[in-house]
Amino acid sequence: VVRTTPYTTLPTILLVGPSGAGKTSLLTLVERGDKTVPTHTSQTPQPVELTVSAGGAVQSFRETAKEDAPGMHKKFLLMDTPGHGKLRKFAMDRVNTQDSLKGIMFVLDAAALDENLPATGSYLYDVLLALQKRMGAGKTSRGPSSIHVLIAANKSDLFTALPVSLVKSNLEAELGRIRKSKSKGLLDSGVGADDVGNEESDNWLGTYGAEKFSFSQMREFDLEVDIVGGSVLEGKVDKWWKWISARV
Numbered sequence: 001v002v003r004t005t006p007y008t009t010l011p012t013i014l015l016v017g018p019s020g021a022g023k024t025s026l027l028t029l030v031e032r033g034d035k036t037v038p039t040h041t042s043q044t045p046q047p048v049e050l051t052v053s054a055g056g057a058v059q060s061f062r063e064t065a066k067e068d069a070p071g072m073h074k075k076f077l078l079m080d081t082p083g084h085g086k087l088r089k090f091a092m093d094r095v096n097t098q099d100s101l102k103g104i105m106f107v108l109d110a111a112a113l114d115e116n117l118p119a120t121g122s123y124l125y126d127v128l129l130a131l132q133k134r135m136g137a138g139k140t141s142r143g144p145s146s147i148h149v150l151i152a153a154n155k156s157d158l159f160t161a162l163p164v165s166l167v168k169s170n171l172e173a174e175l176g177r178i179r180k181s182k183s184k185g186l187l188d189s190g191v192g193a194d195d196v197g198n199e200e201s202d203n204w205l206g207t208y209g210a211e212k213f214s215f216s217q218m219r220e221f222d223l224e225v226d227i228v229g230g231s232v233l234e235g236k237v238d239k240w241w242k243w244i245s246a247r248v
């Protein structure tokens with residue numbers, strides 16, 4: 001039985017990513033097994049309680065999500081968030097502080113990445129930097145042991161969809177560009193040289209001083225970033241579901 005619950009103590013997988021990427025469509029698919037339900041742009045976070053079978057059998061999420069056999073299944077929350085630029089606080093608050101957070105799915109539209117690269121990149125940059133800071137803080141106090149990030153390159157059904165390898169290289173290049181421009185901003189801001197040293201390394205995404213950005217640099221902060229393609233429209237989400245079931 002699938003139902004929404006008000007509490008957030010269950011292991012939580014957070015759905016983030018720009019508006020129109022397909023987050024709510026994905027939630028609707030795994031909740032109801034229906035990929036034809038129209039969605040509206042989201043304005044509030046929406047948690048849905050789901051189950052994954054204890055043995056890790058993930059072959060049919062439609063069944064595992066609908067069965068109700070206590071003890072056989074692990075419950076977790078899949079938390080949808082609004083992607084609109086003005087409503088990202090809902091997602092970022094959870095990225096920053098939610099205790100039960102086990103993983104973050106960053107959903108993007110692989111068929112519109114050419115046009116959306118700056119917006120998609122800057123949101124991804126914010127999410128990864130927030131996680132990096134959170135993990136860094138965890139080294140001195142009680143913090144999460146590791147948080148995995150799955151970049152879900154959605155809409156592979158469309159002919160304009162970029163292959164995963166290109167999604168990855170485009171995002172890495174964009175994050176590298178953002179990193180460079182932010183660090184220059186700090187240097188130009190007129191704060192003292194010593195302050196720049198600390199502030200700059202704290203706000204530098206990935207390996208400090210590295211010329212190019214790559215997702216593998218996030219391992220320094222116990223952050224594992226994977227990119228996997230799929231299509232909510234075609235129901236091709238099994239690899240994402242598998243990733244989720246390994247996290248919760």
Ligand code: GTP
Pocket residue numbers: 017018019020021022023024025026039040041042043081082083084107154155156157158230231232233234
């Ligand atoms: P916000 O709520 O604004 O953050 O957007 P969202 O990420 O929740 O996007 P939503 O799920 O509402 O989907 C946006 C549009 O993309 C809808 O028209 C969906 O039908 C469509 N869509 C979602 N997944 C796919 C897919 O795999 N392929 C195609 N072709 N369209 C999709």
Ligand code: MG
Pocket residue numbers: 023024025039040041042080081082083
């Ligand atoms: Mg939505």
